[in-house]
Amino acid sequence: MAASRIVAHPPPYPHRQSPPSDAPPSLNLTLNPKRYRNLGIRASLRGHEEKNKNDLADKPHSVELRATSTPDDVVSRDLLSLPRPLSSTQLSASVSDSSRLRVAYQGVRGAYSESAAQKAYPNCEAVPCEQFDTAFDAVERWLVDRAVLPIENSLGGSIHRNYDLLLRHSLHIVGEVNFAVRHCLMANHGVKREDLKRVLSHPQALAQCENTLTKFGLVREAVDDTAGAAKHVAYHKLQDAGAVASSAAAKIYGLNILDQDIQDDSDNVTRFLMLAREPMIPGTDRRFKTSIVFSLEEGPGILFKALAVFALRQINLTKIESRPLRNQPLRADDSNNSKYFDYLFYVDFEASMAEQSAQNALRHLKEFATFLRVLGSYPVDTSLT
Ligand SMILES: O=C(O)C(=O)C[C@]1(C(=O)O)C=C[C@@H](O)C=C1
Incomplete structure (x- = not known):
């Protein structure tokens, strides 16, 4: 792989030297102590000559590497050896020499999401990303193979942002992993x-x-x-x-x-989802779960009817989450012109799409759903570590 050059930002702290502009690859840190919202590191590379698998490879990549918070000893000892993180503005310069599976997670080294990624894919190369969207983008652009993202926690409830992103992106859920979080x-x-x-x-x-x-x-x-x-x-x-x-x-x-x-x-x-570009072929050899998202026509008892398609076939629901429909959040009511919120329903049920009963249930649901998408059919994680 060709050498990459990092564009140096002038360091705000005098004791930190920036490398000469023609220096070999090295990291320069722009420190931004006030911005708590940007605790992640952003790295981008210019002149990355290797043809990447995505179309951004032809473009010059502006480099920005920002880290807001690292003690000197950590900078020298750990930070320089951290995996190169991804930001949503620059996702292209992360081709790895390694043949290991590359798995994106949100956060920096030491985040629970990193441990969950390691649990989901032992021996993977965990790739830190600034935001959840960045992790989705990284998979879509072939920069990494998978993303592992939190979806719900037993105490805190759902991570709504990731529900919304599941719909906005076209990745498939290929697995789940439960991770015991000990703070x-x-x-x-x-x-x-x-x-x-x-x-x-x-x-x-x-x-x-x-x-x-x-x-x-x-x-x-x-x-x-x-x-x-x-x-x-x-x-x-x-x-x-x-x-x-x-x-x-x-x-x-x-x-x-x-x-x-x-x-x-x-x-x-915390339950994490494993996401990939391709769906996994559902089996019946072990316990499977299927995640779907749908919206419904309006009318009395319509949600009851929707959920009945599963109950009628003895299919167990494990999770239901509703999110407002973003583009058209309000629906007019014909009778009195009042408006009420329109929703997307995310449902997880315990069956594989390879099972006839699951296929029948979704065929039935389609009769009155205005929209239906299968997000993935994947093995249930029964472990807890
Ligand atoms: O901040 C982290 O370490 C994370 O991995 C994120 C996160 C989350 O988004 O819920 C993951 C697990 C814990 O429930 C707390 C935080």
């Missing part, structure tokens, strides 16, 4: 719990530790992902703030764990 409260070495005034983490993680954080009297600050929070606390050597993240994140970013298992329920499980 730690961490801070810089020497900082005690009594010193903390605030705590940073992903909103879902903060919600999962609601009772504990209230008991500790800590102000919550939401950031993009748990590991990004740990990185931020470490980089800025914060003395009044801690992070809620995994023990792996504490190790990577050199933080001290003050409390373990601080989630409100010890059985805190």
Whole structure:
């Protein structure tokens, strides 16, 4: 693979040197301490000569690499060896020499999503992405083989953004993985719990530790992902703030764990979906689940009718989620001209599309659904680690 050149941004901190413009590949960090929303690293490459599998390969790629939060020792020890992260503005420069499966996840190293990706695809090359959309795009553009994204949590509920993205993109669900999320409260070495005034983490993680954080009297600050929070606390050597993240994140970013298992329920499980460009061929050799999304005509009892197509065939529903229809959220009511919300229904049911009963149920549903899409038929994850 041809050498890639990183365009250097002038460093905001004088002690950080940017490389000469003709320097061999190296990373330059633009640090942006105030932007909590951008705790991920963005890397883009210019002059990446290798023909990529997507059409962006012909275009010059502007390079921007931004990291908001890393202590010096972590920069030298860990950050330079981190996998190259992807941003939605630049997805093209991530061809790997490795023959390992490349799996996109949202967040930075040490995020639960990274562990879930490793559980779903042991020995994969986990590729960090800034946002959920970036991970979808990366698969669609053939930059990675799969994405592993959270869809629901036993304490916090659904991750709505990913429901919406499932519809907006054309990827297929090829698997699910349940991951036991065990949160730690961490801070810089020497900082005690009594010193903390605030705590940073992903909103879902903060919600999962609601009772504990209230008991500790800590102000919550939401950031993009748990590991990004740990990185931020470490980089800025914060003395009044801690992070809620995994023990792996504490190790990577050199933080001290003050409390373990601080989630409100010890059985805190996040369900992740595995996404691919191609659907998997459904089997009947093991337990399968199928995920669909549909919208309905209006009328009394229509949702009852829709759900009955499964009940009539003894098909168990495992999840139902409704989301407002974005383009035409409001539907006029003929009788009195009032308007009400129109919805998309996401349903998971326990059957494989290879089973006659599932096919019949969907044929029946189509009779009164205004839209129906099968998002995937995939093996049920019965494990919990
Ligand atoms: O921030 C992380 O570490 C993530 O992987 C994200 C995420 C989520 O989006 O729900 C995943 C699992 C946990 O439930 C908390 C956060």
